Amino acid sequence: MDRTPPSPPPTGRIRRNRDADWNAWPVDDYLAENYRRLHPCDIGVIRHHAAVYRRFPPGSLARTLELGAGPNLYPLMLAGAASRRIDAVEPSAASVRYLREQLDHGIDDSWRPFYALCRSLDPALPAEYAEALRRVRVVRGTADDLAPGAYDLASMNFVAESVTEDFGEFTAVCDAFVRAVRPGGTLLAAFMERMPSYRIGTGPVWPACPVDETALRAVFVPRTTGLRVTRLAKDRTLPEYGDTGVLLLTAERPGTPAPPVQG
């Protein structure tokens, strides 16, 4: 495992989202570094997110979003009690292939402890993981493709800050994320704290935008109500990505809560 802190981009030029080849995302190395076993930060994120989903009766959310799903199955599992349909929106051909394979042919055994933890924290989840994941639809796309107001709840884990070095573009991804939910809809997100551009394994440097709680508040306070930001300590069982921890966010899109969309 490469524990060398990530190097800055070779040219010194700000790298934007379109400058990285997301189709070539190194799924196997990413899973090996982050998700082949439960790390303390996964437990922290799952605890935080499960507490949000527990607020909703089973099946009460018609349609929810996982933006930039990547090959991470646990946010999709967590949504499987409250949500009747989960759209996993993801631009990378490699991650879309992995997700579809897991959904169609059964999950890797390494995901089972994740589901057991999700279910222990949200007993409304079905006994079988396959039943929870049956509600997931994989959609190839980016934040730019989201239709405003289409979702009752949107979730985004390690995406806006991990896909560009441009703070303006980080803000635009967060803006699309907020607008994707209906007025009164719920927002749920996790961000690497202060993470610079990073490597997975020995592959290329991926563009990132270091953000802290102040930066999150600057972006989300004008766009949301009920903003809550909490922090997990840096997880030293993960490779050295140069971060200082994880920031967890919940908020609502302002506006009168509309009844959930049917269908």
Ligand SMILES: C[S@@+](CC[C@H](N)C(=O)[O-])C[C@H]1O[C@@H](n2cnc3c(N)ncnc32)[C@H](O)[C@@H]1O
């Ligand atoms: C660091 S990974 C996080 C993956 C996953 N959400 C997780 O929890 O591990 C960033 C993800 O964002 C996706 N991504 C890149 N550009 C994006 C964009 N413009 N809109 C939405 N997702 C994007 C990448 O393909 C990748 O899957």
